[in-house]
Amino acid sequence: MAKRIPPLNALKAFESAAKHLSFTKAADELFVTQAAISHQIKLLEEFLSIKLFLRKNRTLLLTEDGQAYYSDIKDIFSHIVDATERLLNRGAKGSITVAMPPSFAAKWLVPRISQFSTLYPDIDVRIKAVDFDEGFLDESTDIAIYYGRGRWQGLHSEQLHKEYLTPLCSPMLFASDKPLEELSDLSEHILLHDSSRDNWKYWLKEFDIKKINVNQGPIFSHSMLVLQAAALGQGIALGNTLLAKPEIDAGRLICPFEERVESKDGFYIVSENSEHEQEKITLFREWLLSQVEEEED
Structure with missing residues (x-):
């Protein structure tokens, strides 16, 4: 037997009208007319065969069934929004491994890394302090800080700032x-x-x-x-x-x-050409650049 699901527009109109106890405020929130809200509520009541609202002294009230129904469905749309955000931001979650020379890690990144964690709590940063080697951007590393002149074959590089x-x-x-x-x-x-x-x-x-x-x-x-x-x-x-x-x-x-x-050399943010547009890499790169910009100001 097919499950009975009410029309989504009607359900959203009911949720908003029940929240505000006003068709006018619901119309403003959903960017439609008051008549459209009334129409959607009527459709929902017909679908359910239940009266959801009543008016008393020109005041809009929920019926007992309407109040019970609102209590059950009021969080549905916020759950949908949260689920959508999680899906869209899935690239901004998980972990990012960053390799860099020990001096850069100790003197510059470590004192600031908590700021990135505050901004992006769902991204775990793993810092690898390694002696400079053009090969330290390997499969276990998402992004690296190289010191040199910005020319590494097959890699995307962006200068952190002028040295x-x-x-x-x-x-x-x-x-x-x-x-x-x-x-x-x-x-x-x-x-x-x-x-x-x-x-x-x-x-x-x-x-x-x-x-x-x-x-x-x-x-x-x-x-x-x-x-x-x-x-x-x-x-x-x-x-x-x-x-x-x-x-x-x-x-x-x-x-x-x-x-x-x-200096002829400088620090560069480096990632694989095929990976540099990943969201977590983009977020970390933009955060690094913003930190340098703030410092220079």
Whole structure:
């Protein structure tokens, strides 16, 4: 035997009219005329063979059957809306695995990740801090932060922001008896290096400074170690503005000079060409970009 289902439009008209106890307000809510509401209610009453409303002193009231029926069906449409939202947003649920260099994870992402979780509580973020390797965007990773020049074959990349390199040191070192008033004064200090000595060579060349030996000073495998050493007064780092900002804001590092140089490399948001339009990847990418934009403002 086929189940008897009332007309959907009539059911919606009843739900709205019963909620407001007004055909006029129901018409406004559903963007139809009052006559249309009356017609739909009449159809439903005929379908059910039950009187749903009565008028008393020009006031619209539910009958006993009408009240019982409204109590049973009042949440149906909200359930439909919720189910539809869940279906449409199914790509924004589940988990997203993000791979990135340890320095970026520790200095920039970890202090902010709770904000993403608040905005998108149904997306679990899994962070993989790995040494940079162009192969770390594998099948287990949805999106990655690469450091480089933005050209990786078969991958979609978008620059997070323009990187600038500037000397950084601790307030203690800046106040020492070795001056830091001219760029040439760098020759009297230990230079701290990130992975290689190339950044200092590039930076000094931009200002035509030749009498500084860049082949001295320790080399660190991660940017956060360079910044930590500089904050402890161990020497002068050439830091990128994105990762160094927390240390600068906290007063652990200062910029002794105004001079800065745009880096040839930078942080890029990277994903597979075939995957970059997935909703969860798009949401995470747009959130990353919005965080950088807020910081730059």
